[in-house]
Amino acid sequence: MQPAYVLHRWPYQDSSLLVELFTLQHGRFRVIAKGAKRPKSRWRSILQPFTPLLVETRGKHELQTLVDAEASAPAFALQGVNLYSGFYLNELLQRLTSIYQPLDGVFDDYQQALQLLTQMAQIEPVLRRFEWQLLCHLGHGFDWFYDTQQQPVVANSHYLFVPEAGFSAVSATRHSYAGSDLLKLAAFELNDSRLLNVFKRLMREALAPYLGPAPLRSRELFIQLQVASSTANQPVVAPLSTETPKGYTS
Incomplete structure (x- = not known):
């Protein structure tokens, strides 16, 4: 069995779930969890996002069991x-x-x-660090200390960011x-709110360039939550359940 997390899940047929896993050894792939929707299934409560799992799967194709x-x-x-x-x-x-x-390292x-x-x-430092780490693991990291002309980045100069360069x-x-x-930012000095906005x-x-034009559903849902909470003059509060929120269909 290998360590894994549930990234997303969908109803599948009458009593099963289609689950997208993120695993230590094989990365991301989907499995059919047969009978997982049944009330007595021992998988029903654990096949949720953010629960550390050990899983065993079978199959040779993209969709495993x-x-x-x-x-x-x-x-x-x-x-x-x-x-x-987290979403x-x-x-x-x-x-x-x-x-x-x-x-290596992403899990x-x-x-x-x-x-x-x-x-x-404060969540912003956590998100920014993960974004940067993921870019580096994917081979899309960039040099903080030298510009595109291989000249040192100077404190009193200004720079445009050129994607992939x-x-x-x-x-x-x-x-x-x-x-x-x-x-x-190169030193991850992230205690300043202004710097966090720059980093964002x-x-x-x-x-x-790698996400493409489609909007992030998690970001859209959070904005909707903020608007609804603001209208109701209430703080932003999400459900305690880790069930994937309605409308999140990645």
Whole structure:
């Protein structure tokens, strides 16, 4: 059996589930969990996002059959904004990794991010770090210290981000990045809210070529939640359940 997490699940036929797994040894793939919807199924309660699993699967094709599954530890208790952040991590893995693409370090980074989401009130540093780690694991990382002309990034200069290339020195514009900010981000100095916003904009630019034009459903759902909560003059609160939220159909 190998360590795994559920990224997403769908009803399948009358009593089964179609489950997308993210595994340590084989990356991401889908399985049929036969009978998992039945009330007495021992899989019913554990085949949920954010529950550490050990799984055994069988099959030679893209769609395998789940043979066995057990929880290896309690589920990560994500609530509110942190829960939707967890769904965002799942969607990044779905959108950016290929079927049966094991990547050294990604599984551990994902598990660490979930752990941090249960512990930290401030989620932005966790998300930005995972985005950067995933880009690097996929071979899309960039150099923080040298620009596209192989010149050192200088604190008092400005740069545009060129997707798949890196930073290009330019005159200061509203879209450019200060060299001083880039050098701080390279050291993951993320305690400043302004720097976190800079990092967020940069990661969106860096991820865009690989995510494609389709919007992220987890982001859309969170925005809808914020709007609804604002209208009701209530804080943003998500369900305690880790069931995939309605409307999330990646």
